[in-house]
Amino acid sequence: MKIVTVTSRLFAANAYVVVCERSGVAAVVDTGEDGSGIPEAIERLGARLDKILITHGHLDHVGGLAPLKRRYPEATIHAPAGDVPLIERAAAQGAAFGVPVEPPPPIEVLVRDGDRVAVGETIEFEVLATPGHSPGGVVYYEPRAGVAFVGDTIFQGSVGRVDLPGGDGRTLLRSIEQRILQLPDDTRLLSGHGPPTTVGFERRNNPFLQPGVRLD
Numbered sequence: 001m002k003i004v005t006v007t008s009r010l011f012a013a014n015a016y017v018v019v020c021e022r023s024g025v026a027a028v029v030d031t032g033e034d035g036s037g038i039p040e041a042i043e044r045l046g047a048r049l050d051k052i053l054i055t056h057g058h059l060d061h062v063g064g065l066a067p068l069k070r071r072y073p074e075a076t077i078h079a080p081a082g083d084v085p086l087i088e089r090a091a092a093q094g095a096a097f098g099v100p101v102e103p104p105p106p107i108e109v110l111v112r113d114g115d116r117v118a119v120g121e122t123i124e125f126e127v128l129a130t131p132g133h134s135p136g137g138v139v140y141y142e143p144r145a146g147v148a149f150v151g152d153t154i155f156q157g158s159v160g161r162v163d164l165p166g167g168d169g170r171t172l173l174r175s176i177e178q179r180i181l182q183l184p185d186d187t188r189l190l191s192g193h194g195p196p197t198t199v200g201f202e203r204r205n206n207p208f209l210q211p212g213v214r215l216d
C-alpha cells in the first residue's frame with residue numbers, strides 16, 4: 001500500500017491518498033476543507049480513484065467532498081452513519097468559521113463498526129467505531145499493512161477535542177482504549193492533523209492515556 005499525505009492549507013487537516021500498487025486503484029481518506037492538492041496527488045501516482053472514505057463529519061475533513069465528487073464522479077463516498085447529520089451541516093459548520101464550504105453530495109455508502117472496505121486487490125480496511133470526538137467517528141484499519149487512519153481520535157501526544165457538538169471525553173477515551181490501543185504496538189497511526197505515530201508510542205507517552213486521567 002502506497003500512502004501520500006495531503007495537508008490542507010487552512011486547517012492543516014491531513015487527507016491521505018492510498019493506492020493498491022498491484023491494481024493502481026486508490027482511495028482518499030478525508031478531504032481537507034476544500035480538497036485542494038488531492039487530485040494532483042492522484043494524478044502524480046497515476047492512480048484511479050475508486051472510493052472516498054470519511055472518518056468523521058467535521059468540515060475540515062468533508063469540505064472537499066463536493067469538488068472531489070465532481071472531478072471523480074465514479075468514486076463512491078463512504079462515511080459513518082452516525083456522522084451523516086454533521087456532514088449534511090458542513091456548509092453551516094464552515095459559516096461558523098467564516099469559511100465557505102460547498103454542501104457535500106449525498107453519502108452513498110454508510111459504514112458501521114465491523115464493515116470491510118476493499119480498495120483494489122491488496123487493501124481491505126476494517127471499520128472500527130470510535131465515537132467521542134464526534135458522535136459517529138470511525139477508524140479505517142488495514143491489518144496486513146499495519147496502518148490505521150484514525151481521524152481526529154488520537155494525535156501524536158494528544159487526543160481529539162471533545163468540546164464540539166456531539167463530542168464526549170469519556171466516550172473518546174473509551175474508544176481509544178478499547179479499539180485503538182488494542183491494535184498491535186507497531187501499528188502506524190495516521191491522524192487527521194499532525195505527524196504519524198504508533199500505538200506503542202502513544203500507549204507509553206501520550207499524557208491523556210496515562211492511568212487516572214479523565215477527560216470531561
Ligand SMILES: [Zn+2]
Pocket residue numbers: 056058133152
Ligand atoms: Zn474533527
